[in-house]
Amino acid sequence: MALLDIENVRVSFGGLHAVDGLSLSVQAGQIQGIIGPNGAGKTTLFNAIAGIQKLSAGTIRLQGREIQALQPYQRAALGIARTFQNLQIFPDLSLIENVMIGYHPRARTGFLAALLGWPGVRQEERKIEEVAYEKLRLMGLGDRAARLAGDLSFGESKLLEIARALAAEPHILMLDEPIAGVPASEQAPVVSMIREVNGTGVTVILVEHNMRMVMGLCHQILVMRSGRYLAAGTPKEIASNPEVISAYLGEEAVHA
Amino acid sequence: MPTQPRTSSFAGHRLDRHRWTLFAVWVLALVWPLVAPNDYVLSLGVYFFINLILIASLNVIMGWTGQVSLAHAAFYGLGAYVSGVLNTRWGISPWLGTIAAIAAVGGVAAFVGWATLRLRGPYLSMGTLGFSGILSVLFVELVPLTGGPNGLAGIEPYEVFGYALDTPGRFFWFAWLVGALVTWLLINLFCSVPGRSLRAIEGSEIGANTLGVNTFRAKVIAFSLSAGMAGLAGAMYAHFNQFASPETFGFFASVLLVVMVALGGVGSLWGPVFGALVLTCVPELLRRFQDSELLIFGLCMIVVLLYLPGGISSLGQRFGRARQRKHLVKEADPSKPLRNLKMESPNGTVGH
Amino acid sequence: MSDTVQLLLAGLGTGSIYAMVALGFNIIFKSTGALNFAQGEWVMLGGMVAATLYAAKVPLAVAFVVAVVVAMAVGALSERLVVRKLKKPTPMSITILTIAIAICTKSIVMLTLGKSPAGLPSFSESGPISIAGAVLETQSLWIIGIAALVMAGAGYFFNRTVLGKAMRAAAAQPEAAALVGISPKLTMSLSFILAAAVGAVAGVIVTPLTLTSFDHGTILGFKAFCAAMLGGLGSLPGAMLGGLFLGLAESFAGGMLSSHFKDAVAFVVLLLVLVKWPNGLLGRGQVEKV
Numbered sequence: 009m010a011l012l013d014i015e016n017v018r019v020s021f022g023g024l025h026a027v028d029g030l031s032l033s034v035q036a037g038q039i040q041g042i043i044g045p046n047g048a049g050k051t052t053l054f055n056a057i058a059g060i061q062k063l064s065a066g067t068i069r070l071q072g073r074e075i076q077a078l079q080p081y082q083r084a085a086l087g088i089a090r091t092f093q094n095l096q097i098f099p100d101l102s103l104i105e106n107v108m109i110g111y112h113p114r115a116r117t118g119f120l121a122a123l124l125g126w127p128g129v130r131q132e133e134r135k136i137e138e139v140a141y142e143k144l145r146l147m148g149l150g151d152r153a154a155r156l157a158g159d160l161s162f163g164e165s166k167l168l169e170i171a172r173a174l175a176a177e178p179h180i181l182m183l184d185e186p187i188a189g190v191p192a193s194e195q196a197p198v199v200s201m202i203r204e205v206n207g208t209g210v211t212v213i214l215v216e217h218n219m220r221m222v223m224g225l226c227h228q229i230l231v232m233r234s235g236r237y238l239a240a241g242t243p244k245e246i247a248s249n250p251e252v253i254s255a256y257l258g259e260e261a262v263h264a
Numbered sequence: 265m266p267t268q269p270r271t272s273s274f275a276g277h278r279l280d281r282h283r284w285t286l287f288a289v290w291v292l293a294l295v296w297p298l299v300a301p302n303d304y305v306l307s308l309g310v311y312f313f314i315n316l317i318l319i320a321s322l323n324v325i326m327g328w329t330g331q332v333s334l335a336h337a338a339f340y341g342l343g344a345y346v347s348g349v350l351n352t353r354w355g356i357s358p359w360l361g362t363i364a365a366i367a368a369v370g371g372v373a374a375f376v377g378w379a380t381l382r383l384r385g386p387y388l389s390m391g392t393l394g395f396s397g398i399l400s401v402l403f404v405e406l407v408p409l410t411g412g413p414n415g416l417a418g419i420e421p422y423e424v425f426g427y428a429l430d431t432p433g434r435f436f437w438f439a440w441l442v443g444a445l446v447t448w449l450l451i452n453l454f455c456s457v458p459g460r461s462l463r464a465i466e467g468s469e470i471g472a473n474t475l476g477v478n479t480f481r482a483k484v485i486a487f488s489l490s491a492g493m494a495g496l497a498g499a500m501y502a503h504f505n506q507f508a509s510p511e512t513f514g515f516f517a518s519v520l521l522v523v524m525v526a527l528g529g530v531g532s533l534w535g536p537v538f539g540a541l542v543l544t545c546v547p548e549l550l551r552r553f554q555d556s557e558l559l560i561f562g563l564c565m566i567v568v569l570l571y572l573p574g575g576i577s578s579l580g581q582r583f584g585r586a587r588q589r590k591h592l593v594k595e596a597d598p599s600k601p602l603r604n605l606k607m608e609s610p611n612g613t614v615g616h
Numbered sequence: 617m618s619d620t621v622q623l624l625l626a627g628l629g630t631g632s633i634y635a636m637v638a639l640g641f642n643i644i645f646k647s648t649g650a651l652n653f654a655q656g657e658w659v660m661l662g663g664m665v666a667a668t669l670y671a672a673k674v675p676l677a678v679a680f681v682v683a684v685v686v687a688m689a690v691g692a693l694s695e696r697l698v699v700r701k702l703k704k705p706t707p708m709s710i711t712i713l714t715i716a717i718a719i720c721t722k723s724i725v726m727l728t729l730g731k732s733p734a735g736l737p738s739f740s741e742s743g744p745i746s747i748a749g750a751v752l753e754t755q756s757l758w759i760i761g762i763a764a765l766v767m768a769g770a771g772y773f774f775n776r777t778v779l780g781k782a783m784r785a786a787a788a789q790p791e792a793a794a795l796v797g798i799s800p801k802l803t804m805s806l807s808f809i810l811a812a813a814v815g816a817v818a819g820v821i822v823t824p825l826t827l828t829s830f831d832h833g834t835i836l837g838f839k840a841f842c843a844a845m846l847g848g849l850g851s852l853p854g855a856m857l858g859g860l861f862l863g864l865a866e867s868f869a870g871g872m873l874s875s876h877f878k879d880a881v882a883f884v885v886l887l888l889v890l891v892k893w894p895n896g897l898l899g900r901g902q903v904e905k906v
Contacts, residue, residue, distance in 0.1 A: 058474065084476035096474070098467025100531060101460075109464045113476035115457040119485065122456035123449050129456055130279070136457070157467075176476065332651075332708060379891050386707075389651065390845040391890055397838070397883030405876050515838055519653065519715055526712045555727060562719035569713050570701050 009072055011036035011211055012057070012180065017066030017076075019052050019235075026052040028235040030066075034228075036179075039202070039212040041226035043219075045255060049235035050215045051093060054184055057213070058090045059083045070180075084113045087179035091169040091186060093215075099158030103149055106157050106168055107140035110175030136175075143171040146201060148194070163190040167198065174205065181205065183214040187221060199225055223247065231255070279455040282533060286451060289537065290444050297436055307432035308544055310504055313443035314497050316540035319524050320450060321493035323539075325388075326522070327531025328459070329483050330466035331381075335392035336521045338399040339491045341513025343369050343498025348419040348508050349409055358422045362499035369495030370488045377487035381480060388487070396515055403510035415509030419502050435504050442500065446493065454533050462486050466531060527568055529575025538576040618749030623871040624864070625747065629756040629825075631863020632763035636818040637840035638847065638855035639770060640811035646787040646850045647807040650710035654694065654718040655815055656837020657725075661687050662816025663828035664725055667734035676737065684816045690721065691812025695805050718837075726830040733829040736820070755824045762821050766814060767856050774852060783807060842882045846889050847897055854898035861885075861897070 010033035019027040027049045034040045042050045055061035057068060059080035068076040070086055078086075089110070098106050115136065117129050144150045147167040152160075157168060166189055173181055186202070187195045199221055206212050216222050222229060223243040231238040231252050239249045246252055293309070300306040322336045346368045347361035356364070380391030404413050411417065421430040422438065429435045453459040464472040465479050473479045502508050524543045528535030550557035572578055637659055644652040666683035670676060694717045702709055738755045745752055774780040786793040786803040794800055819828065826832075839862065847858025865885050870878035889897065 060470065060474070079478075080470075080473045081476050081478050084474060090474055092471070092474075096468040096471030098464050098471065100467055101463060105460060105463075109460050109472070109475055109477075112457065112461060117457040119458045122458045123453050125448075125452040129452070132457070133279070133455065172475070326708075330708070332711065379887075385895075386651065386849065387890060390841075390849075391887060393838075393841055393845070394883040394886035394890070397842070398880050398887070401877060401880035401883070405880075516834060522712060523715055526709075530708070556723070558719055559723035559727065562716050562723060565716040565719065566698060566713070569709065569716060570698070570703075573703055573709065 010034055011071060012213075013067075013069040013072075014053075014057065015067045015069070017053070017056060017068065018064045019049075019056055019061055020064040025235050027056065027232075030232070030235070030237050032230055032237075032240065034180075034211060034213060036211055037206070037209060038227040039206050039214070039225055041222040041229040042213065042215045042232065043217070043222055043229060044232035044238065047234070048232040050232055051184065052235075053232070054090075054182065054213075054215050058088065058182055084176065084178075087113075087176075088182065089173035089176050089178035089180070090182035091166065091173050091184050093184040093188070095162070095165050095169065097157045097160075097165050097168055097172075099156065101157055102154050103144060103157055103160075103168055104137065104140050104153040107143050107172045107175050108136050110143070110172035111136045111139055113176045140171075140175055143174045144168075146174070147171040148197065163194065166190055167194075170198070170201075178210060180211045180213060183212065183216075185216055186214060187216065187218060195221070279451070282451045282455065283448075285534065286444065286447055290440065293440060297433060303432045306436060307504075308548065310432055310435050310439045312540050312544045313439035314500050314504070315524075315543045316443050316536055317446050317500070318494055318497040319521060319528065319539040319543065320446065320536035321490045321497065322521050323525045323528070323531065323536050324450070324462075324493070325487055325490040326525050327535070328462040328466055329486050330469075331388040331483070331487075332386070332522060333392045333487070333490070334389055334515070334518050334522070335376075335396040335399070336491075336494050337513045337515075337517035338392075338396040339369050339373065339494035340498040340501070340517075341403060341508070341510070342372070342399060343495030344502035344508040344513070345403060345410055345416065345498075346495070347499035348416045348502040351420050351503075352416060352418050353409070358420055358499075358503045362496065362503070365495045365499040366492045369498070370492030373491030374484055374488040377484040381483040381487065392518075393515075396518055400510060400514050403513065410510070413510060415507055416502075417507050419506045419508065421506060422503050429503075430506075439500065439504075442496075446496075451533060458482075463531065523565060527565065527575055529577035532575060532577040534580065535575050535577040542576075619871065621748045622750035622752075623867045625750055625752050625756060627864035627867030628860065629759050629863070630866060631860035632760050633818050633822050633836075633859070634840055634843040634862050635856045635859025636763050636766055636814055637836060638844040638859045639767065639852060640814040640818075641837075641840055641844045642847075642850055642852055642855045643807050643811045643814070644714075645844070646852075647783065647804055648699075648705070648710050649707035650714060651707075651841065652811065653711065653714040653837065654721060655811065655840060656833035656835070657718045657721040658687050658691065658812045658815035658833075659819040659822075659836055659840075660828060660830065660833030661690060661721060661725060661812075662819030663736075663823040663832070664729050664734060664819075664830065665816075666820045667736050667823055667828060668729050670736055671734065676739070679736075680820050683820050684813050687812040687816030687819075688809045691808040691810075692805055694721075694812075695808035699808070700801070700804070718834075722830055722833065729830065731830060733827045734823075735827045736823045738824045739821075753825060755821075759821050759825070762817065766817055770814070770852060779806075839882055842886045846886055848895055851898045857897055 012034040014030065014032040017027055017030045018025060030053060042053065044050050052061055056063055059078060059082070063076050066076070067074055070088070075083060075086065098109070115132065117132050122129055141150060141153060144153050147170055149164065149167055149171065157165065160168060166186060170183065170186060183202070187198055190198060202212060202225060214226070226243060228240065229243055229246045230240045231246060233255050238255055239246060239252050241249070296309040297306060300309065318336065318340055322333060325331055325333050343365040347358065347365040350356040350361040350364060351358055376391055376395050377388070380387040403410050421428050423429070429438050461472060461477040461482055464475070464477060465482060469479050520543070524539035525535065527542055528537065528539030546561065547557070550560060553560060568576065637655055640658070641652050641655045644650065644655070662683045665686050666679040669679035669682055674682070698717060699705070699710060699713060702713065738753065739758045740754045742754055745754055774784055782793070782798045783803045783806060786798050786800055790800050840859070843858040843862045844855050845858070846861060847854030847856065862882055862885065866878055866881050869881040
């Protein structure tokens, strides 16, 4: 059984089908890329899996269990974490606090316990902070843990979001254009970090425009066009698929 | 590698720092009854703590969920009237009345919050605007209950073992204690998972939701808690003043509270202390300027809002943050390059 | 029957004022996302300046125009000297800043123009007239008429003129608008100036009926918020609808239920509308792109 089963999913806005009849199976432990020309519906599909976008039709199953009706916070509890293309960091909190919030699905401290200051709370706080600090250092931000997140550059903020998503130790890590906006010199560490995280058993789903990264990193790639499935397979299969080439580069390129 | 546990960890360090600040400020406040030349000045101390609780309550909503409530003076009034009416009309003890006030105001707010917080947007401001207006009218028109525009008189003071807290000198200790307790609870909340989740909502509601925070429920709980605190402040006011009148709790008062939260620093733990100081002391200080007092206040407000966007408390925060940075950089191992991708934590163990 | 007509016309009159003030309020909401607490004070400013000038023997029409110009200047100054200086202009920070501006405006008026109520004569000489058995002050007709003109003018401006459309564009997508040459600073200034102008006009035309004084603006602003929210924040036709709806609701509630609870009507209506239509009658949901 696949970890994530996306069946015949459709997302419509009025008469426009941003995603139409799309099916995909993501196996556990894989790095799944989603690519396609602009307007292909990648981000909409991504948002649908994450829970921010409601489906007009179709089902999404996580380990056999239907999740398409669940809110994002409920999916987080099931082990799905994501980052945002346009950033949703918490600018008025420090970096470490941002990442500590990522731990939330695993946290056990309840409202009343926190309010009254029960003994266990402090212990868990310490633990959360250690996890958070570790993730920050992983992304190269450890030296700035006390800084306000609002002071970071765009590239650094993307790294912060990844650290934050990792804090929950998710089963599925969804990355929305993780290296877009990250300076070229810092992209390689991010790529190898993704590989490492995947090495510990985390399934990764990523949307990205950087072809080299996608081809070099992903085990499986889904190509979309106009909201529909175009092709799926290993990087090698995709790279030699004439329809894919024509979708990106036009008809002539196929015969080039 | 030394296996030193991170007891001087960032989070624990911060919690302790806040608790020590609480201790210091409150010990300092003990001086007030000694230096106050008369009962009137002493009563300002009482109002300081009551205002502190009230402003802190609004700060929870504004700073921790990013919504502006325009009804907090009305909640304050509702708390005062609930406890006051129970006491004057049905002879209920001020203590029970206060508990009833907290529950009633918190409950009503849960309902208003439930109705208005479902969606993202300024709906809480709108709902609280309407709610504030309705309460104002009710305070004035339900004459048999509330005494109408002339106010509710004859509210009894608290009694502890037969000892009535009916003078500023006696009430001051009570207010001081309750203020400390409330601040203690807020500090606990601030440095904890639920508190952080609330503050995350202020930063990005979508982001918080994605990270596992049930944002709707959190907002409603925060709003209810916040209103309950305002109700507590109201009940305290009623039993100290022994009188309550509708003008105190109108729309303009709610707006003024919003201003005080902003002046103190929205979302900052210690902002309400400054806000309460301004709310309690500034009218006294400006009194001599008579008519110009409002203008001076308005101009000062503009200056603070433009040049101290984090509020007065941000001055203290800048200082604190500089110290934190030094502390955290010390913790990083200087012999390893900072961008180390190996998953090794400072005390040498890998993972947990 | 004549009672109903009476209530209807009175409601339309008050509603027109609410509509205009709500319009100004919405103009600023559209361009900044903030709730303009100074709107009511600009209304008061218009009325007070006109009344003071008239008392100093300035002809009514001139006083009207000068009052509106003064308000526009105040609006421009507020934006230029205050709002623009904000380091992080978020809706919340601008909202709170408008509170400060409101406080300053109100106290400056109090200090310069005095605390006593001031009035203006009715715009036309004739006394009350009778319509379908209802008695109506002619000023009410002026109010309805002028308000309709202003609303129509606003509609024309925002839908048909280049400048108006540019303002709407800048409000919806500031960066994109800047890229095509629409200066965000200019549109921001303009929205403040327009909102103040509309508010001042409302202030001048209502003064003959209700008198005005330095603290008159706050409660009016309060009601106008309700009207704007009722109609849908940011929707210009919504402001009109919300204002009229509110005026009529108040009038009928006051006439048929009790004058005591008349004020509460605004708020009850607001809450009811919010529960069912959180975006107001004409508003559209705020879509956040992720």
